[in-house]
Amino acid sequence: MRSPKRIGRMSAPGRKVRLATAAMLLVATTVTACGDGKDDGEKASAPKAPATIPELTKDPLTLSFIWFDWPPAKALEAFANAEYKKERPNATIKVNTVPNANWHDAMFTQFAARKTDFDIAVLDSQHIGEAVTNGNILDLTDFVKENIDVAAYNPYLLAAYGQFPQAETGKRDENASLYGLPLLGDTWTMIYRKDLIGDKPPQTWDQMIAAAEKCQADNPGVSGLAFHQANGSDAAAVTYNTVNGVYGGNLWDSKTRKIDGVINDAAGQEAMDVLVNKMKPLTAKGSGNWFIDEVNAAVAQGKACIAFNWIAASGGLLDPKQSTLGTTREQILDKLGFATLPSQKTNLVPLGGMGMHVSAYSATANQTEALNFMKWFERADVQKKWAAAGGVPSRTDALESPEFLNAGPFNQVYTDSVPRMRDMWNVPEYARLVDIENTNVNAALNGAKKPKDALDDIAKEQQSVLDSSSRKGGGGL
């Protein structure tokens, strides 16, 4: 007969066996999950793409992009499948989209896993530094030299969507490496109600504010201004940066990596004061979380005299199904005007748009196809077709072509704005810098912080991020 003790309790050797088994399982799990650790130990750097395109596969292949969900993403997929397939019938283009707020995370969490389900990442220009430093995208310098006519572009556009380290505003460093090529150019356009403030758009920022003020007073229920104020993505940050640029401010001194004392200098303070105390009172109540869609909705519903939005997101404004301003495109255009941003102390405008970047973790056949697609896409004839399909090209000849200029009433605005563009910081710390600016500008716009305090906090916190590389622990707080 077995003793109860024997039945009820495991013997010492039995316990050891179980403990050993559990430990082995844990070790096995750890080893499996961590791989060989080689990736972690190696210093990251962007691998080079070949100068010439290797032989393309004849097998069916899906070339995947990742972008955020907005009309240009749908336009790209339709355009590429219609046109690129003529040359490469075995290739299918798939543009995967995520909500704008998840765009950065969706790409960089896959980069972190060293495995991507996309071949071409559509990165914001400011993401390039982070991706290059981590070795996530291919170095295209040699490929561009062999395959792309760089003289066909405004040098700054080519630099903004591909160069790292970041170029000085308006310039390109020809000795710097290129990691991407332009996909979609963009900047802000001023959208104004011709029927309410007149056909001639305001020329200066002061005039613009005065016109919005008068329009709001004359038209009850219509707010003077509509612009991005949300604390997600780069919404409120781009708004402040735009006003900062117009009033002669700077975001940082890139050579000395100095932000504190630069962004919050007298010009920066004046810009914040204009934004919070002169522009914000002219916006609709509760508009403190508005971004692209909300601004468009306000314009389409006739609730704003003057609005600012990205050109690439403005196409829907001309759709009578989405607008209360008219039953035809022409009727809407009788009421809506599109103009370049007013100037004040400078005529700077924000650089928007994105470039194409090849994932370092994509299969070789897909990387080769991606390079071939990019070479095809940057051809003069394709750029004009892209313009006609609703895209914003980057080649100068396409920007000045009738295909582009006649495709939309705001396209002339883009062409005129190209020499006036300024970008944000293109550094690995971009995501944190923009979050600090977004949350503080949003706080100032919504009364949670005084404008001066918000600007000083931006300067202090951003400087701390840039200076934190030597800090032991607590990075990211």
Next chain:
Amino acid sequence: MSEPVPLTTDHPGQVASATPPAPGRSRRLSDRWLAVTFISPAMLLLLAMSVFPLLWALYLSFTDYSATRGGPANFIGFGNYTAILTSAQVHTRALTTLIYVVGAVGLQTVLGFGIAYLISRRTHGRGVLTTLFLVPMMLSPVVVGLFWRFMLDAQFGVVNSMLGSIGLGQVEWLTRQRTALLSLIVVDTWQWTPFIMLIALAGLTAVPKYLYEAASIDRASEWFRFRTITLPLVWPLLLIAVMFRAIEAFRLFDLVYILTNGGPGVSTETLSFHIYKVAFLGFNTGTASAYGILMVLVVIVLTQFYLRYLNKLKEG
């Protein structure tokens, strides 16, 4: 004649082991090994999906590792923990989280118990009412967040529209410091009051009827019966519901992400939302791991105190 098989043992699960192994069965295929073999897949899954990530996060919390930057995970001791515990940014989020937890769970407890008490007094339609009240709890927090975001919109939201129709002005629910946190509390309360209600209802229906009958004979007032019979008997169960809700509320992320994105500024950023930013905006994996471990420790320690109190209450 074979020996009788015992019907029970100290451990019912061992009954089968009293039957001798079939002749010729390998020693390795004993019942114990069979049990281990069957349990192993589940154990492996548990280790891979739960135990390993926790231990790995614990290890990373002592390093400066970044998931995107690659490179070695340098050991920095308690650097991350010290930085988190002394950070003014973290203190702000902790205070926001505390206000949120106390506000939301307090409101849910009062409302949930109130509704349960009223339902328990009904004899007809109790089942239908209970089911209807449970509907919000069955929805995804993201869906709840999205439709409340529309309802609370200052320009075209139905809430302001209703306020306007009774002559009250527009309220900026999601874009003002005070109203944004209040909105989060209200939405969370709308969704999770049914949980407290359900538990309280279970407690209320378990109160023996003879106690009320005895109280009635003694002509005890309604308030006296509630204070001396209902509340003391339901209280322990209600406290368990409060504990579950407090733990849930403490790690709130989804509603904040959808409704306010932490704004205006950072005024509705909770600790979980802050961890998300640390982990995925700057990919400071080491810091985020330490932050997460600290949150787990806080929950464990507070829960232990709470459970001790509950045990004392039970013993009393």
